[in-house]
Amino acid sequence: MSDSPTPSQNKPSSSHEVERKLRFARQTIKLHELRNERVQASIETSNSKVRKQSALIRALYANSLTHSYLQIEAARDSHPFRDPEILKFNGPTYALTRGLLPRLRRLLLEMTDALEPTRFQELRFSDQPDPMELDWLGGIPDNACQLLSSVFTDWYSYPEEYPGPSSHPCPTSSYILHSYHYPEIIWAVDRITSDIVHLLRNYAEQSQDEPELWSPEYGQADVGQILRLIDQMVDDLEHPRTMIQIKWQRVVRETQVMELAVIECLKPKELRETNNREGTFEGTHLELDQWVPREDMDQREVDLRKSFLPVLKICRILLNKLSRPTSSEPLVILEADMTVLNRLYEETHKMESKLRKLTIIVLTSDTARARRYLRHDCLASFRLLVQSNQSCWQAYRSDDSDLSILIQTALEWCEMWTVQYLAAIKHFEWKLSVAHFDDIFYNQNDTNSQTESDDFFSSSDD
Known part of the structure; x- marks a missing residue:
């Protein structure tokens, strides 16, 4: 007669095993749910931090951009672009620093990179935004204003930079402006500074919106036009003939x-x-x-x-x-x-x-x-x-x-x-x-x- 257990004898043991596995599965699901809740809470906290920091940085940019274009506008208003006497050549003592236009070009490219939408979405900034991070932006209005002064004011007015005619006629690091540069050079400076004001004003207004609303191509056409004007002006200065x-x-x-x-x-x-x-x-x-x-x-x-x-x-x-x-x-x-x-x-x-x-x-x-x-x-x-x-x-x-x-x-x-x-x-x-x-x-x-x-x-x- 066989000693093997009958199916009825194996049933309690089998039921116990299934019940144990079910309890383990429930515990695993519960553990995953708790872990997901913690991750979601962490994401929400992080997103909230990103939004707050992004809003703060955008506010700093908007304030700096507004100050920049207002500074250039004030400088433009102080120069009589349409005065017939100014449009004529007034003497041989006008000069434009050679590094001015390339420096202005570089700063404009740095600005467009800093205002690229993904920078705000990825939060590629320090944890504690410092207004000093915007100091480079001050170079744009400073150089634009210097560009204005260069074509309207003779270099005798800058003794600390240009020693004067007794030392040498003009610094070698500058383009000497002659009669054949006028009035075209004034028109070029007028166009460049006017377009920069327009660009900065648009960026200041855009900075008040959420980055998700920004167009990836925003401002690129305007920047490209300004860069072409700067390149043309440099080419004219480099090739006077x-x-x-x-x-x-x-x-x-x-x-x-x-x-x-x-x-x-x-x-x-x-x-x-x-x-x-x-x-x-x-x-x-x-x-x-x-x-x-x-x-x-x-x-x-x-x-x-x-x-x-x-x-x-x-x-x-x-x-x-x-x-x-x-x-x-x-x-x-x-x-x-x-x-x-x-x-x-x-x-x-x-x-x-x-x-x-x-x-x-x-x-x-x-x-x-x-x-x-x-x-x-x-x-x-x-x-x-x-x-x-x-x-x-x-x-x-x-x-x-x-x-x-x-x-x-x-x-x-x-x-x-x-x-x-x-x-x-x-x-x-x-x-x-x-x-x-x-x-x-x-x-x-x-x-x-x-x-x-x-x-x-x-x-x-x-």
Whole structure:
């Protein structure tokens, strides 16, 4: 007979084992629940700490950003960007520290990194936020204000940094600002500082919102635009010859405006048009209402205006070739010393000013003043530009036959421009003399033209 237990005898033992396992499972679940509760409480505590610290840091940033853009705005308000006298070049003592623009660029990049949304979400800050952590941000308004002062204030005003003319003309660590930098450099500084104010104001407003609401691309386009403006300004300062070429191109456009004014003047009144290309000089415009109506002109007045067009065209084309030298017409004028180039630009500026005055005289049919103005050799600057280029070529000496041919070709090119200029001036003077003597004979001088415009033309005719 078998001694093995029956199923009924194993049942109590099996039930006891199952019950034990169930109790163990319940205890394990309970343990996990308690552990999860502790982790959740820890997360909530940590999140609360993050939110509080993030809010505190954002408040510090917002306060610092607001103070920064208000400081720059105050500096901008103290500088007369639109003053015509300021927009002119006021002397040879202006300088811009070479490290200023790169330093401002670096600080702007540091600011965008510090205001990146994930920094607030990950709390990559010290446990005790210190306002001193924002000291770097003070460099942005300080450097922006220094940039403003550099283009408006001569370096004699900073004796502690620049010893003065008795020691040396200008610190070697600075860009010397010349006449060809103005007024473009003021416009560039105006744009850069204005965009920085706009950027700081937007960041100050954004800092008041929760980081989760910030756009990852917020402010990147604005920062990119400012960096491009800074890079362009540095490039202009590093390559002054390019700057002079750009200035010559502007004078080319202004001379073209004068040509268009004379062409429009010769059209019947109903065909004339104002197209916002009138140009301006010291507040005096080439405005339509200043012209003698085409219907009131006689043939000598028409001939006078037509004879003036070649003078403007020759000046414009020469300046265009100087600003865009080509391999077919090599010009060495841009290889000259910067002192020479600066003087040449000043002569170009004088030529533009005198051309505009002469254009206004022609448009108003004031033959007496035109003759008086030409007697002062008002377009001597044109001959100086050609002669300077000619002198550069004459200074070359070479045994190379190809280079000798090139030098001879360039000298003939300069001579051709001189001949064309003298022919155009001679033809214009002849037509002017005819018109002037006809005015005397027929007593047709307009006495009203001797009023308000007298001061404008007589002050600098010499």
